[in-house]
Amino acid sequence: MELILTPEEEAFRQEVREFLAAEVPEEVKRKTMTGFRLSKEEHVSWQKKLYEKGWVAPGWPVEHGGTGWTPMQKHLFEEECAAAGAPPVIAFGVTMVAPVIMAFGNKEQKDYYLPRILRSDDWWCQGYSEPGSGSDLASLRTKAVLNGDHYIVNGQKTWTSLAQHANLMFCLTRTDDSGKRQEGITFLLIDMEQPGVTVQPITTIDGSQEINNVFLEDVKVPVANRIGEEGKGWTYAKYLLGHERTGIAAVGRSKAQLKRLKTIASAEQHEGRALIEDANFREKIAEIEIDLLALESLVLRVLSDESSGKGPGPEASFLKIRGTEVQQGITELLVEAVGNYAHPYVPDAMKTGWNEDPIGPEHAASIAPHYFNWRKASIYGGSNEIQKNIIAKAVLGF
Amino acid sequence: MSFAFNDDQKMLAESADRFMLDDYAFETRRKIMTMDEGFSRDVWGQFAELGWLALPIPEEHGGLGGSTVDTAVLMECFGRGLVVEPYMGTVVLGAGAIAAAGSEVQKAEILAGVAEGKTLLGFAHIEPKARFTLNHVETTASKDGAGYVLNGEKAIVHNADAADYLIVSARTAGGTTDADGVTLFLVDSKADGVELRSYPTIDGLRASEVKLDGVKLGADAVIGDVDGAMPVIEAVVDRANVLLCAEAAGAMEATVKLTVEYLKTRVQFGRPIGDFQVLQHRSVEMLGAKEYSRALTYRAAGVVDVADARDRARAVSAAKVEMGRAGKKIGQDGVQLHGGMGMTEDMAVGHYFKRLTMIDMLYGNTDHHLRRFARLA
Numbered sequence A: 001m002e003l004i005l006t007p008e009e010e011a012f013r014q015e016v017r018e019f020l021a022a023e024v025p026e027e028v029k030r031k032t033m034t035g036f037r038l039s040k041e042e043h044v045s046w047q048k049k050l051y052e053k054g055w056v057a058p059g060w061p062v063e064h065g066g067t068g069w070t071p072m073q074k075h076l077f078e079e080e081c082a083a084a085g086a087p088p089v090i091a092f093g094v095t096m097v098a099p100v101i102m103a104f105g106n107k108e109q110k111d112y113y114l115p116r117i118l119r120s121d122d123w124w125c126q127g128y129s130e131p132g133s134g135s136d137l138a139s140l141r142t143k144a145v146l147n148g149d150h151y152i153v154n155g156q157k158t159w160t161s162l163a164q165h166a167n168l169m170f171c172l173t174r175t176d177d178s179g180k181r182q183e184g185i186t187f188l189l190i191d192m193e194q195p196g197v198t199v200q201p202i203t204t205i206d207g208s209q210e211i212n213n214v215f216l217e218d219v220k221v222p223v224a225n226r227i228g229e230e231g232k233g234w235t236y237a238k239y240l241l242g243h244e245r246t247g248i249a250a251v252g253r254s255k256a257q258l259k260r261l262k263t264i265a266s267a268e269q270h271e272g273r274a275l276i277e278d279a280n281f282r283e284k285i286a287e288i289e290i291d292l293l294a295l296e297s298l299v300l301r302v303l304s305d306e307s308s309g310k311g312p313g314p315e316a317s318f319l320k321i322r323g324t325e326v327q328q329g330i331t332e333l334l335v336e337a338v339g340n341y342a343h344p345y346v347p348d349a350m351k352t353g354w355n356e357d358p359i360g361p362e363h364a365a366s367i368a369p370h371y372f373n374w375r376k377a378s379i380y381g382g383s384n385e386i387q388k389n390i391i392a393k394a395v396l397g398f
Numbered sequence B: 001m002s003f004a005f006n007d008d009q010k011m012l013a014e015s016a017d018r019f020m021l022d023d024y025a026f027e028t029r030r031k032i033m034t035m036d037e038g039f040s041r042d043v044w045g046q047f048a049e050l051g052w053l054a055l056p057i058p059e060e061h062g063g064l065g066g067s068t069v070d071t072a073v074l075m076e077c078f079g080r081g082l083v084v085e086p087y088m089g090t091v092v093l094g095a096g097a098i099a100a101a102g103s104e105v106q107k108a109e110i111l112a113g114v115a116e117g118k119t120l121l122g123f124a125h126i127e128p129k130a131r132f133t134l135n136h137v138e139t140t141a142s143k144d145g146a147g148y149v150l151n152g153e154k155a156i157v158h159n160a161d162a163a164d165y166l167i168v169s170a171r172t173a174g175g176t177t178d179a180d181g182v183t184l185f186l187v188d189s190k191a192d193g194v195e196l197r198s199y200p201t202i203d204g205l206r207a208s209e210v211k212l213d214g215v216k217l218g219a220d221a222v223i224g225d226v227d228g229a230m231p232v233i234e235a236v237v238d239r240a241n242v243l244l245c246a247e248a249a250g251a252m253e254a255t256v257k258l259t260v261e262y263l264k265t266r267v268q269f270g271r272p273i274g275d276f277q278v279l280q281h282r283s284v285e286m287l288g289a290k291e292y293s294r295a296l297t298y299r300a301a302g303v304v305d306v307a308d309a310r311d312r313a314r315a316v317s318a319a320k321v322e323m324g325r326a327g328k329k330i331g332q333d334g335v336q337l338h339g340g341m342g343m344t345e346d347m348a349v350g351h352y353f354k355r356l357t358m359i360d361m362l363y364g365n366t367d368h369h370l371r372r373f374a375r376l377a
Helices: A007-023 A026-034 A040-053 A071-083 A091-104 A107-118 A233-243 A245-249 A251-267 A279-307 A316-342 A362-378 A384-394 B007-023 B026-033 B041-049 B068-081 B087-101 B104-115 B230-265 B277-304 B309-337 B339-343 B348-360 B366-375
Strands: A124-127 A143-147 A150-157 A168-174 A185-191 A197-202 A211-222 B121-124 B140-144 B147-158 B165-171 B182-188 B194-200 B206-217
Touching (some): A007 A071, A026 A040, A185 A211, A185 A233, A245 A279, A245 A316, A316 A362, A316 A384, A316 B147, A362 B309, A362 B348, B068 B087, B068 B277, B087 B165, B121 B147, B147 B165, B182 B206, B182 B230, B230 B348, B277 B309, B309 B339, B309 B348
Parallel strands (some): B121 B165
Antiparallel strands (some): A150 A211, A168 A185, A197 A211
């Protein structure tokens, strides 16, 4: 069941496809498709290529460097990038903090940060969660005390993805705890490369270290690095979280992973035939594929609502729920597909420059770790339980 | 048929659970995993002293002659403790094969050593291309005078690198998936031509790919009947599977317990998140899944020692399916209900989840056993 495209859309897709075929290095494609870690350089290098082409920020207004694409074009672009094994653009700069700076930042901030984000000159991380503030983010306690022309910030952020690469953090801090919790939060941009900032890796159950604790001890943050007004940070944070819901659904990536699953299931031998010829396994793939088709349909509807001026409604929370369930479902079937070779844990095989023989099939090394790593998807970005609460309140009026 | 533990089993469970609490806490286990062999010889020695290694071994060979249910009781405790010591490979699979089919000489040579903690075994049957098909054996044993020469490759052999002997299946006749024509061999792990490629497994254990390159064996290396090993292998693996289900029951119970504790202590929105009905119901569902899986597991454990091959196979496959489903739900939900903390290596819940997942992926996953059960209807 393919998308029905106009000739213009088809031509656009071809153009994107040709660009990607020419520009995505083979090694990067291999790593992206198999879920191996890319280096900071590989991510930045790719994003700079997109920037040169003018394609790094399709969601941005044209006046700031966006592409002016239709919803379908944006959707096709995401799909083709995933199919070509292009690294996903790191969300923290381009899709998370940038819209907040555009909507609520002052001129100096826009003039300074937006071009740097576009060029991937800065690597951003997100200082939101704290050990005591996960789902209840508004309870956060990292304190920012005003001291003349700067704030002194103390506290601990956790689950800070890729902070080890970051030079900047957009951070929710508490400037006032006298009133309602949501009203005492301030949105600060923090330079990570200064005294008082300590990044400590957290090892996740798959053995990787993509998230961190970030300790902030008497960190000086100039008032010029405050976005908008003191005490309005919660509004800006909600704006950010609601802004890019279709991205987190990752339809293009799931399509690419589904294709990979079918390839692997075709290679895996099962009682004299390929595993994909087993009716039970084939039907399990079909169920996910149909869930994904429905997800894509709703994504396209939400995208077209957005472009006709209707903002992303809370219905968009559905996209996060099913998007992550589909992603996780595919990782489950991948584990089933590799069978016995889910057992060996060979983390070195997932790094550049490893050239020993694989243990079992080459694709096996990342599959079980990826399954365990991807359990995070139903937890992060607002857990799926919280998403259901949001829909219950905001859509159904409970 | 009894569905309650007898006094001996109760005492065994109490003493094993106390061991886990006192001597095998989470941090202790972490340190053990970093040891050279991936487990502790010290702990293994303690298992020997406690009689646990002797439990299922026949009395006439230094064992306690325990039943599969007795062993299941112990395995359940191992599951709660996330034990990494090579009980499955040495005591259940390896010693199980020797006890079932070995000659008197082989039994005398091996079994007492296992019970005393002196001898370790690796069960080398799974092959790289076999997936879960037990009959799929490409490793060959060609006649070489009175003896044999082994050539081939075995996969996912737990703790082969610590084993003194490997019990290896090889084809002496027939086509790749023929049930007839497979023979079991007792191979010195240091023999010429035995090459190991060892690695950690994602659930904290250790295993190896074993290459057999012209390994020369005497006639006395044959375990049981030439060409007739498959029924022995099936019986041994069936028993191992139900014991894996018992281990899983312990892991599931621990996961539910940890999760409920977390829900009762983690405060968000001004109250423990366990106050939320949705999470209470999820916990209840986890508990129910564990109860049903555990009950079926013990039932199957009782069947395994007395049933014919077909009934035994159906009982074990039923237990493995129930366990696979329950383990997935409990493992996944255990992590989910712990929120971000569930994703970190520091919390035990993720380790239980990994163990449950890999138990499902050993000797046939849920789909494999569903199919076997259905075919034997």
